[in-house]
Amino acid sequence: MAERPARRTPKPHSARVVRTERLTPHMHRVVLGGDGLADFTAGTSTDHYVKLLFGAEGVTYPEPFDMAQIREEFPREQWPVTRTYTVRAWDPVLRELTLDFVIHGDEGLAGPWAARVRAGELVRFLGPGGAYAPDTEADWHLLAGDESALPAIAASLEAMPDGAQVRAFVEVSGPEEEQKFDSDVEVVWLHRGDRPVGEALVAAVQGLEFPAGRMHAFVHGEAGFVKELRRLLRVEHQIPREDISISGYWRLGHNEDGWQAAKREWNAQVEAEQEEASPPPV
Numbered sequence: 456m457a458e459r460p461a462r463r464t465p466k467p468h469s470a471r472v473v474r475t476e477r478l479t480p481h482m483h484r485v486v487l488g489g490d491g492l493a494d495f496t497a498g499t500s501t502d503h504y505v506k507l508l509f510g511a512e513g514v515t516y517p518e519p520f521d522m523a524q525i526r527e528e529f530p531r532e533q534w535p536v537t538r539t540y541t542v543r544a545w546d547p548v549l550r551e552l553t554l555d556f557v558i559h560g561d562e563g564l565a566g567p568w569a570a571r572v573r574a575g576e577l578v579r580f581l582g583p584g585g586a587y588a589p590d591t592e593a594d595w596h597l598l599a600g601d602e603s604a605l606p607a608i609a610a611s612l613e614a615m616p617d618g619a620q621v622r623a624f625v626e627v628s629g630p631e632e633e634q635k636f637d638s639d640v641e642v643v644w645l646h647r648g649d650r651p652v653g654e655a656l657v658a659a660v661q662g663l664e665f666p667a668g669r670m671h672a673f674v675h676g677e678a679g680f681v682k683e684l685r686r687l688l689r690v691e692h693q694i695p696r697e698d699i700s701i702s703g704y705w706r707l708g709h710n711e712d713g714w715q716a717a718k719r720e721w722n723a724q725v726e727a728e729q730e731e732a733s734p735p736p737v
C-alpha cells in the first residue's frame with residue numbers, strides 16, 4: 456500500500472500587539488507587529504483571514520511553540536483553540552497586521568480579549584487564508600454583512616476598481632457603529648436596534664432592484680441570515696454559484712468551536728434545500 460504523506464501541521468506566526476484603538480463602542484482595532492511577522496505574506500484577497508490561537512488557561516506550552524508537539528504531548532482539552540479574524544490591512548513595509556474585533560459582550564474568548572488587550576502582549580496565529588476579491592469583470596457588486604464582515608467589506612470597498620457599480624449594505628447595532636473608509640462608495644448602514652440580527656439586512660437586500668448585468672457578491676455574517684440571503688441570490692435571482700462568496704462567519708448561540716464543528720453539515724443541508732431550485736453550474 457502506498458504510504459500516505461504525513462499531514463503537515465502549519466507553523467504559527469508570533470507577533471506582539473503594537474497598539475489598540477477603539478473604532479466605535481463595539482469595534483476595537485488591534486495592530487500586530489514585530490519580527491515574528493517577517494515571513495507573513497498576504498495576497499490580493501480582500502477577505503484574507505487569520506486564526507488566532509488562544510492557549511488553555513493555566514497551561515504553559517513548550518518553546519519554541521510547536522503545534523505538532525502540543526498535539527502529541529497534551530490532552531485535547533489543553534490544545535489552543537482558534538478564533539478567526541479578517542486581515543483588515545497588512546503593511547509589509549512596516550510589518551503591521553491590522554485586525555478589527557466585534558466587542559459582543561462578556562461571552563467568548565476573542566471579543567473579551569480584544570476589549571482588554573494592551574500593547575506588548577504576545578499573539579500567535581495561523582494563516583492567512585481567503586479567496587474573495589472584487590471581480591474587475593463584473594458589471595456590479597453586492598456587498599452585504601453584519602459587523603463581523605465589516606472588516607472584509609471595508610477592505611473590499613477600498614480595493615474596488617474606479618467607477619465600479621457597488622451596492623453595499625452593512626447591518627450594525629446603531630448609528631454609533633458606523634465607520635468611515637478610504638472609499639467613495641456609499642454604504643447603506645442598517646441599524647438593528649432591538650430586531651434580531653440580519654432582519655434589517657435581509658429586508659434591504661430583498662428590496663433592492665438588481666442592476667442589469669453580471670453581479671459578483673460577497674455576503675457574510677451570522678449563519679441564519681446568510682442562509683436567507685443565499686436563498687434569495689441562488690433561488691430567486693438564479694445567480695451562479697461561482698459569482699457568490701457566501702458563508703456564516705458565526706452562529707447565534709454557538710461559540711466558534713461549536714459552529715466550525717457543525718458548519719459542514721449545516722452547509723450541506725442548506726445546499727440540499729436550495730440547490731435543487733438553483734441554476735446548474737455553467
Ligand SMILES: Cc1cc2nc3c(=O)[nH]c(=O)nc-3n(C[C@H](O)[C@H](O)[C@H](O)COP(=O)(O)OP(=O)(O)OC[C@H]3O[C@@H](n4cnc5c(N)ncnc54)[C@H](O)[C@@H]3O)c2cc1C
Binds near residue numbers: 539566706710711712
Ligand atoms: C473567515 C472569517 C472571518 C471573520 N472575521 C471577523 C472579523 O474580522 N471581526 C470579527 O469581529 N469577527 C470575525 N469573524 C467572526 C468571529 O470569528 C466569530 O464571531 C467568533 O465566534 C468570535 O469569537 P469569540 O471568542 O469572541 O466568541 P465565541 O466564543 O466564538 O462565542 C461566544 C458567544 O458569542 C456569540 N458571538 C460570536 N460572535 C458574535 C458577534 N459577532 N456578535 C454577537 N455575538 C457573537 C456566539 O454566538 C456565542 O454565543 C470572522 C469569522 C470568519 C469565519
